[in-house]
Every structure is written in C-alpha cells, then in structure tokens.
Amino acid sequence: MIPVQGVEGRTIAVLGLGRSGLATARALVAGGASVVVWDDGQEGRDRATAEGYDLRDLTRANGPSAGWTGIDMLVVSPGIPHLYPAPHPVIARAMALGLPVDNDIGLFFRSLATRDWEMLDNPPRVIAVTGSNGKSTTTALIHHILEVAGRPVQMAGNIGRGVLDIDPPGEGGVVVLELSSYQTDLARALTPDIAVFTNLSPDHLDRHGGMGGYFAAKRRLFAEGGPDRAVIGVDEPEGVFLANQTGQGPLDDRVIRISSGQKLDGFGWSVFARKGHLAEWRKGRQMASVDLRGVAGLPGAHNHQNACAAWAATRSLGLSPKLIEGALHSFAGLPHRSQMLRDRAGVRFINDSKATNTDSAAKALQAFPRIRWIAGGLGKEGGIAALAPHLGSVSKAYLIGHSARDFAVQMGTIPHEICETMERAVTRAAEEAEAGEVVLLAPAAASFDQYANFEKRGEDFARLVAALP
Incomplete structure (x- = not known):
C-alpha cells in the first residue's frame, strides 16, 4: 500500500467504491486521514460497510450543514463523470463548495x-x-x-x-x-x-x-x-x-x-x-x-x-x-486482445473482444489475410461504416447482439449472416471455416447488450471455442 501523504488530520470523502475506490480509502486512512465514503450502488456500499467505513449519502447533502461539514477534499473513482456530459451531483456540490477534487492517480503521484x-x-x-x-x-x-x-x-x-x-x-x-x-x-x-x-x-x-x-x-x-x-x-x-x-x-x-x-x-x-x-x-x-x-x-x-x-x-x-x-x-499476449485460443484443423480462433470500437476492430481485421468475422453487440455512433476499407480480408461476417441488423445493412456485398447469439455465431463460423482461415471475434461494439463487460464476452467466446469437437 502507498499511504497518501499530506492528509493527516483531514477528512476526505471518497465517491465510488469499486476496486480503486476502496484501495484509495485504505491508503487515505494509512496516511492519517478520516474517511467518509459513498457509492450510488448498494453493492459498493455493502463492501464499505463491511470494512467499517463511515458511509455518508452525500447526494442528499445540500449544504455544508447537511453532510459536508468538516470535509476537506473529495476523491473520485474514474468511472464517474466530473464535467461532461454533466458532473455527478456529489462532484458538482464539492466544486460549488470550493473543495479540491482529485482521483487516486493524483494522490499516487x-x-x-x-x-x-x-x-x-x-x-x-x-x-x-x-x-x-x-x-x-x-x-x-x-x-x-x-x-x-x-x-x-x-x-x-x-x-x-x-x-x-x-x-x-x-x-x-x-x-x-x-x-x-x-x-x-x-x-x-x-x-x-x-x-x-x-x-x-x-x-x-x-x-x-x-x-x-x-x-x-x-x-x-x-x-x-x-x-x-x-x-x-x-x-x-x-x-x-x-x-x-x-x-x-x-x-x-x-x-x-x-x-x-x-x-x-x-x-x-x-x-x-x-x-x-x-x-x-x-x-x-x-x-x-x-x-x-x-x-x-x-x-x-x-x-x-x-x-x-x-x-x-x-x-x-x-x-x-x-x-x-x-x-x-x-510474451504471451493479453486475454481478449488478439488472443490465439485454438488451432482446429488449420483454422485459428482469435479472441479480440477488447475491440469495442471501429478503430481497434480495423486493426484486428488488418492483422489476418482470411477472416470469418464475428461482430456486433451494442453498436456505437456510425455503426461499422468506417470499417468499409478494411473488409477485404473478410470471407463472411457472423453478426450478433443488439446491432446485428444495423451492421448487416452496412456490410455491402460482404457475405454475412445474422446469428444474434455468440453460440450460433461460433457454431456457424466453425462449420464454414476452411484451413488457413481465422475465426476472429472483433465486435466493433460494446458488450453491454448481452454481457457485463468485454471480458465476459471474450470468456464466452473462449468457452464455446474450447467446446468445439
């Protein structure tokens, strides 16, 4: 643990109690600070309560006399917006009171x-x-x-x-x-x-x-x-x-x-x-x-x-x-980033579930010469239109998730099939792939329509690939 310096005797509020938030709270206490914490989710609040932290609902604190009294600083987890598209109410209140707002990276340095x-x-x-x-x-x-x-x-x-x-x-x-x-x-x-x-x-x-x-x-x-x-x-x-x-x-x-x-x-x-x-x-x-x-x-x-x-x-x-x-x-590479899972009768299965936008998907598509492409999920603005120059190596696309039909409209003359589920896409791609081809998961979309995150999506792909006969 890196104890936070310069906080001894001060009261610091921590907003967001995931992995980094709780680590920050511990490091502040180690540096001699008193810590109050809040998370909009019940799971985070339960974790903080289990560790004995002072849980204070700062979203209901509308003035210095209603929960902010004595607080010297607010430390924010990275997933919480502080400016655009709109600041979180707790951050907006801290700034209105003139309190410094920082994150764990600033405290670390x-x-x-x-x-x-x-x-x-x-x-x-x-x-x-x-x-x-x-x-x-x-x-x-x-x-x-x-x-x-x-x-x-x-x-x-x-x-x-x-x-x-x-x-x-x-x-x-x-x-x-x-x-x-x-x-x-x-x-x-x-x-x-x-x-x-x-x-x-x-x-x-x-x-x-x-x-x-x-x-x-x-x-x-x-x-x-x-x-x-x-x-x-x-x-x-x-x-x-x-x-x-x-x-x-x-x-x-x-x-x-x-x-x-x-x-x-x-x-x-x-x-x-x-x-x-x-x-x-x-x-x-x-x-x-x-x-x-x-x-x-x-x-x-x-x-x-x-x-x-x-x-x-x-x-x-x-x-x-x-x-x-x-x-x-x-170097073995990282899971979900151009990760080679299996060579099955000359067909390689590559997990690039981290390719959640068109730029990262384009890079994956340029890495291999003959591709059976599994794409789709919760599409972003513009869909896959930007990928048109990079689809020359795609033998066929197998489209999944919320944006499958929208992506299909943008496929042009590239052969494609709406599979909706990962299981159907893996099965169909494995049936049709020929030796020398790559079955590539590079979704060009977020995962949240079907999976909690891109890691869960990649793990499901890996599980299905491992189960192929």
Missing part, C-alpha cells in the same frame, strides 16, 4: 516519493502509458520485458492493481501504469519519469465534450509533469502535434517518436515498424533491427506499434536490444 529515496542509489521510476488503443498490451509488454530483465516491477492503474494498492517500490523498482483518459483528465498531479502515448482515435467523446477534450485529457500526462522521456506515436496528427510541443527540435532525444508504417530516421531517437520489422534509430544511425513477424503474442501492425512503444520505454531504462528482443518472443 504526490505520495510515491518518500525521504527514504534519498538513501537509494537507483530510485524508483514510473512509466505511464496512455492512448486510445494498445494501452493494456503496451503496459503488460513493458512489465514483461522488465520481469525478464530481472528488474523489480509492478503493474497498476487501469490494468492490474489499483495504484495505491501496490507495494512501495524500492531500489531500482519500476512502476508501470496504464492510464485512461478518465484518469489523466482529473488527476491533480501527473509526474511520470517516462510517459507513453500510443495513438488516438475517437472514443469516450461524450465524457470529454468532443475529440478536442479527449485529446486534451491524454495530453495532460505530458504537459503537467514534464516527463524525463516522452514516447509518442506519430501516426495521427495529434501525436505529431504532441511530439512537436514536447521536444525542443527534431534532434531532441528526450522525445522518442514511434510509428507502425512510417520510416522515422530524421530525428534524435525513433523506433518504427515497417513490413513486420522493427528498427531503432538514434542520431542518424540504426541501432537495432528485429523481425516481429514470428512474435506470436504480437500479431498485426497494431501490435507492432505496441512493440515499438515498449521497446522505446525499456531502452530508455538502459535495457539491451538483445534482451528486449528475447522478451518479445516470450
């Missing part, structure tokens, strides 16, 4: 360093990863590479444990964080040693008031704390802008530009992948080259970009190209 670090020869480092797609894989890959290198490393944030729930890092320790736009948008402190921006595509736009607000939330990771090293994907205009704003010129090697598809050899430091080969360039010289085509855990150009980001981050810590290359080959 202000509390991680201690006086004990002055005695360390190699103080701990923090690598923070953000972006639209590839955050989880990049974070897990960096963590894996450091484990292979024998470095003491912990993974937290939007993946793994809550940031305040990890152990205080010691000599040479590294903390690798995945940070969503929800987390970077509100944190009052953001001071990573190495910051990584993978890419940007439209997502969570209602939460950020549009694309500009979404990018601004990501950009805060670089603008607020000024990381020692910035690893920035430049395959979109926003990344090019961010690299320009962060660096002092093209040869400034504090900025490492990364790309999947572009050659970047005119900069102080760059890592890029083209046609399945990763190259690292520094000050006009190629420093390393790796063939990624045989790395089973990182299929496709989108995963090659993730490899470039992880390569750049771990090279910034001084790891050797040879060590990193070996670690890439031993």
Whole structure:
C-alpha cells in the first residue's frame, strides 16, 4: 500500500467504491486521514460497510450543514463523470463548495516519493502509458520485458492493481501504469519519469465534450509533469502535434517518436515498424533491427506499434536490444486482445473482444489475410461504416447482439449472416471455416447488450471455442 501523504488530520470523502475506490480509502486512512465514503450502488456500499467505513449519502447533502461539514477534499473513482456530459451531483456540490477534487492517480503521484529515496542509489521510476488503443498490451509488454530483465516491477492503474494498492517500490523498482483518459483528465498531479502515448482515435467523446477534450485529457500526462522521456506515436496528427510541443527540435532525444508504417530516421531517437520489422534509430544511425513477424503474442501492425512503444520505454531504462528482443518472443499476449485460443484443423480462433470500437476492430481485421468475422453487440455512433476499407480480408461476417441488423445493412456485398447469439455465431463460423482461415471475434461494439463487460464476452467466446469437437 502507498499511504497518501499530506492528509493527516483531514477528512476526505471518497465517491465510488469499486476496486480503486476502496484501495484509495485504505491508503487515505494509512496516511492519517478520516474517511467518509459513498457509492450510488448498494453493492459498493455493502463492501464499505463491511470494512467499517463511515458511509455518508452525500447526494442528499445540500449544504455544508447537511453532510459536508468538516470535509476537506473529495476523491473520485474514474468511472464517474466530473464535467461532461454533466458532473455527478456529489462532484458538482464539492466544486460549488470550493473543495479540491482529485482521483487516486493524483494522490499516487504526490505520495510515491518518500525521504527514504534519498538513501537509494537507483530510485524508483514510473512509466505511464496512455492512448486510445494498445494501452493494456503496451503496459503488460513493458512489465514483461522488465520481469525478464530481472528488474523489480509492478503493474497498476487501469490494468492490474489499483495504484495505491501496490507495494512501495524500492531500489531500482519500476512502476508501470496504464492510464485512461478518465484518469489523466482529473488527476491533480501527473509526474511520470517516462510517459507513453500510443495513438488516438475517437472514443469516450461524450465524457470529454468532443475529440478536442479527449485529446486534451491524454495530453495532460505530458504537459503537467514534464516527463524525463516522452514516447509518442506519430501516426495521427495529434501525436505529431504532441511530439512537436514536447521536444525542443527534431534532434531532441528526450522525445522518442514511434510509428507502425512510417520510416522515422530524421530525428534524435525513433523506433518504427515497417513490413513486420522493427528498427531503432538514434542520431542518424540504426541501432537495432528485429523481425516481429514470428512474435506470436504480437500479431498485426497494431501490435507492432505496441512493440515499438515498449521497446522505446525499456531502452530508455538502459535495457539491451538483445534482451528486449528475447522478451518479445516470450510474451504471451493479453486475454481478449488478439488472443490465439485454438488451432482446429488449420483454422485459428482469435479472441479480440477488447475491440469495442471501429478503430481497434480495423486493426484486428488488418492483422489476418482470411477472416470469418464475428461482430456486433451494442453498436456505437456510425455503426461499422468506417470499417468499409478494411473488409477485404473478410470471407463472411457472423453478426450478433443488439446491432446485428444495423451492421448487416452496412456490410455491402460482404457475405454475412445474422446469428444474434455468440453460440450460433461460433457454431456457424466453425462449420464454414476452411484451413488457413481465422475465426476472429472483433465486435466493433460494446458488450453491454448481452454481457457485463468485454471480458465476459471474450470468456464466452473462449468457452464455446474450447467446446468445439
């Protein structure tokens, strides 16, 4: 646990009592704060009551004399809106009273360093990863590479444990964080040693008031704390802008530009992948080259970009190209992200349930040459129209969930079948697939019409695939 600093003797309210909320409450108590808590859901309130926290319904507290008396600060879980499309009533009230509003990420960055670090020869480092797609894989890959290198490393944030729930890092320790736009948008402190921006595509736009607000939330990771090293994907205009704003010129090697598809050899430091080969360039010289085509855990150009980001981050810590290359080959990948489940008579079954938007689905569709595509769920604005240029490798689509018929209208001349359920889609795709083809679950839609989350959807797909004769 990371005890929160600077809260001794203060009363802090915590809103939202999921994994990160309860970890935050514990860390505040460990730092000497008095804590009151609230969650709109009964399940969260029951968990807090079981741990003995002071449960206070701040939604009914309409003034300082009605529940807010003595509260010095509000800490908010990331899933709760604080500005768009409208702030949660508790957050709105806290702001109206002038109380600071923060989240666990902000508390983490202000509390991680201690006086004990002055005695360390190699103080701990923090690598923070953000972006639209590839955050989880990049974070897990960096963590894996450091484990292979024998470095003491912990993974937290939007993946793994809550940031305040990890152990205080010691000599040479590294903390690798995945940070969503929800987390970077509100944190009052953001001071990573190495910051990584993978890419940007439209997502969570209602939460950020549009694309500009979404990018601004990501950009805060670089603008607020000024990381020692910035690893920035430049395959979109926003990344090019961010690299320009962060660096002092093209040869400034504090900025490492990364790309999947572009050659970047005119900069102080760059890592890029083209046609399945990763190259690292520094000050006009190629420093390393790796063939990624045989790395089973990182299929496709989108995963090659993730490899470039992880390569750049771990090279910034001084790891050797040879060590990193070996670690890439031993990386198994993450569940629900281009996860190879089974090879059945020459037909591979790939679980990419995490592909909940068209951008991530497009990347999955470009990773394989012959695809039986399972898609659908709770579709987002625009449906799958944006995927039209990427459907050339699809032999047939098997459509499920709430948006199955809407997606069917947008399929054009691509053969398709409305299956509605995952069970029917897996059965039909398995019956029709031929050796050399891939049955790919890349839904391009949210899961909430049929499943609690994308993990449950992917688990159901995996169960059905495992049960095939």
